[in-house]
Amino acid sequence: MHLELADFLAHPGKHIPFAIDLNASRATAQLVEGRFVTDIHVAGEAFVQLATMYLRVKITAVIEQPCSRCLAPVQSTVDLAESFTIPVAATDTSTDLLPQVIAFIRNSLDPHPLCRPDCKGLCPVCGINLNEHPDHVCPELVKNDRLRLGDFLK
16 A cells, blocks of 8 residues: 655654555565465654655564475464655655565565474475374385485495
8 A cells, every 4th residue: 555645745854643554465466475364554653854754663464474394374473663764756646665564574574484393394205294194104205215225235
């Protein structure tokens, strides 16, 4: 969503509070992995001075990412406080905060989320979830290990 600039431009230097919600589906399209479960709520204050908008915001959202070991969905809450600037041209009527907010959120996410600390992941041969089947031993894996060991000993 766009932040309307009329009040900010009419009162340069005045700190004006604002709150907007950024669309979850539009934001999800800009993520590499995962999706937003809720809209992104951005609230804070801003002011314009000398063609620059200064913002101090609090960003909250719920995001779902795949576990890096077993691909199960992992939900996490994003709660950030950020300060940043955006250039504002005299002809601008609004500014899109989504690219900047997405960048802050992307940088705050765990690059390797886990569904739980002891996640066992997936079987490398058949792909079965080892958390749900902890005693699973893939016969093809045992057979391949024996062949590799035999080749090594020759």
